[in-house]
Each structure stands twice: as structure tokens, then as C-alpha cells.
Amino acid sequence: MAAPELENPDDGGIEEGLFSHLIELRSRLMRAIVAVLVVLAALIPFANRLYTELAAPLVSRLPQGAHLIATEVASPFVTPLKLAFYAALFIAMPVVVYQLWAFVRPGLYRNEKRLARPLLVAALFLFYLGCAFAYFLVLPAAFRFLTAVTPQGVEMMTDITHYLDFVMLMFFAFGLCFxxxxxxxxxxxxxxxxxxxxxxxxxxxxxxxxxxxxxxxxxxxxxxxxxxxxxxxxxxxxxxxxxxxxxxxxxxxx
Structure with missing residues (x-):
């Protein structure tokens, strides 16, 4: 009769370690989500003002009498809220990155930690710099060109949702390129x-x-x-x- 197979004593330790890592990951993610929600709650009352500032590079270059339009019923309400969420994620990103860094840091070697810290700080700074570069320099130049080449007899009236999607795409693209x-x-x-x-x-x-x-x-x-x-x-x-x-x-x- 074959002897019963003994359970590997290391399996319990591995499972316990994996479970503790999952608990810590959940805790870190919850802190990051809470940080985004707190900033979002603070920005919601200013959502319309945020959109006005975001639309300034285009609105200031539209022809006389032209303006942004809303082609969907809920757009005037939903679009500023979407912008507030993007802005909250943008502002809370250092907290999000720190929580992820705190989770992976114990598993890194000393030289990896020495290299990772400045890279994370540089990545955040360069992404913000790319977004600011797009907003203050590139978008005004692009909208000046686009309004100048609008065909005669065509009135330029951009939908507010499409404008938000375009600008967010430009921010993301320039942030990544930087x-x-x-x-x-x-x-x-x-x-x-x-x-x-x-x-x-x-x-x-x-x-x-x-x-x-x-x-x-x-x-x-x-x-x-x-x-x-x-x-x-x-x-x-x-x-x-x-x-x-x-x-x-x-x-x-x-």
C-alpha cells in the first residue's frame, strides 16, 4: 500500500505570502482611488469653470459670432464632469504613483531603487510638462491654423464633447512623447x-x-x-x- 503523500510545508507559506501581497495591493489601490475621489469632489463645483479655461485656446481664436455647441442633450452636464474627473486624475497622479511605488519597492534591489526613484519623479514631471506645452503653445498654434484654413462659407462650431476628447488626446500624446x-x-x-x-x-x-x-x-x-x-x-x-x-x-x- 502506497504511503500517503505529505503536504509540502512551504505551500502554506507561499499562499500566505501571496494573500498578504494581494491584501496590500488592494489597500494601496483603495488609497489611490480615495485620493482621486477626494480631488474630484473638490473640483465638481468648478467643473464649468474648468471647461471654460480648457476651451479658451479655441474660443479666443474663433471667428466673430462662432462658439462651441452641444449636439447631445446631456452634453452640457456630462462633459464638464468628465473634465473634472480627468483633472482629478491628473492632480492625484503623484499619490497614485506613490502607492504603486510603495507596493513594488520591497521587492527591488538597492540599485533598482536608486534608479527607480528619480525615474518616477522625472516621468511625472515630464508628463505634466508635456501637457502644459500642448495647452499653452501647441493648441493655440493649431487652432490658429485650423480657423485660418476653414473654407469660405463654412462656420466653425465645434461640439464640446469632441473638443474635450481632442484636447485630452493631445495632452496624453504630448505627455507620453515627453x-x-x-x-x-x-x-x-x-x-x-x-x-x-x-x-x-x-x-x-x-x-x-x-x-x-x-x-x-x-x-x-x-x-x-x-x-x-x-x-x-x-x-x-x-x-x-x-x-x-x-x-x-x-x-x-x-
Whole structure:
């Protein structure tokens, strides 16, 4: 008769550890959600004012008598609330990122923590910078071009929901494009590219920046240049960051 199979004593510890990690993950996610909801509750009374500020780059460049319109019954109510939610997520993003960082930090090595902290801070700052760049510089230039090329006899009246979707897409696109230095450092840190390859690949980075800018921006040369040139400069910043951040790490590892 075969002896009964003994239960592996390590299974209980593994299950307990996994369960505790899931509990902590839920706790971190709940804190992040609460932070977003608190900011959202504070912004809801100012939702209409927020939309007015968001629409300013277009409204100030519309022809005399033109204005934004609402083509759906609930748009005047729902669209400002959507904007308030986006703004709450935008404002509370440092809290969200910190909660995720606090969850993964115990499992990282010392050199990984040393590299991850500045990358997270830089990623947040660059994303905000990209959104601000789009709002204050790119959108006014794009709307100036679009209103100028409107055919004779066509009255430009943009739907408020479509305008919000367009601007949020531009914010997201510019925020991601401004993450070039972070992406360069990560690629170098995991060994995909070396510092020498980054330096020799500048011409390809320039071509790629203009290709991405032509795809993302509205169809005017000014907006394309206004995105491509910062991306090229940010690529150079990423190369410098690789030199500053990864060389000390390599020395410590040796």
C-alpha cells in the first residue's frame, strides 16, 4: 500500500505570502482611488469653470459670432464632469504613483531603487510638462491654423464633447512623447541599447521624432516642429541621464 503523500510545508507559506501581497495591493489601490475621489469632489463645483479655461485656446481664436455647441442633450452636464474627473486624475497622479511605488519597492534591489526613484519623479514631471506645452503653445498654434484654413462659407462650431476628447488626446500624446528621456534610460538600464549606440543613433532619433510628430499633431507644420524639436532635445537629455545614472550603477556593481 502506497504511503500517503505529505503536504509540502512551504505551500502554506507561499499562499500566505501571496494573500498578504494581494491584501496590500488592494489597500494601496483603495488609497489611490480615495485620493482621486477626494480631488474630484473638490473640483465638481468648478467643473464649468474648468471647461471654460480648457476651451479658451479655441474660443479666443474663433471667428466673430462662432462658439462651441452641444449636439447631445446631456452634453452640457456630462462633459464638464468628465473634465473634472480627468483633472482629478491628473492632480492625484503623484499619490497614485506613490502607492504603486510603495507596493513594488520591497521587492527591488538597492540599485533598482536608486534608479527607480528619480525615474518616477522625472516621468511625472515630464508628463505634466508635456501637457502644459500642448495647452499653452501647441493648441493655440493649431487652432490658429485650423480657423485660418476653414473654407469660405463654412462656420466653425465645434461640439464640446469632441473638443474635450481632442484636447485630452493631445495632452496624453504630448505627455507620453515627453517621456523620451525616461524611455531612453530604461532601455539602457535593461541592456537593450548602450551609451555608444544612443550617441550614434541620433540621426534615427531625429527622423523618428519628426515622423511621430507628423502622425500625432494637427496637420500644420508649426505644430509638427513644436513637438519634434522638444523630442530631439529630450532624447539628448536622455543620453545625458544614461551617462549620469547608469555609470555610477555600473561602478557599484563592479
Amino acid at each position: 517621456e523620451v528621456p525616461v524611455a531612453v534610460v530604461i532601455l539602457a538600464a535593461i541592456g537593450v541599447v548602450s551609451l555608444e549606440q544612443l550617441r550614434s543613433g541620433r540621426r534615427y532619433a531625429i527622423v523618428g521624432a519628426f515622423a511621430i510628430a507628423a502622425f500625432i499633431t494637427p496637420p500644420d507644420i508649426t505644430s509638427m516642429i513644436m513637438l519634434a524639436v522638444p523630442m530631439c532635445l529630450l532624447y539628448e537629455l536622455g543620453v545625458l541621464a544614461v551617462r549620469w545614472l547608469l555609470k555610477p550603477a555600473a561602478a557599484e556593481a563592479a
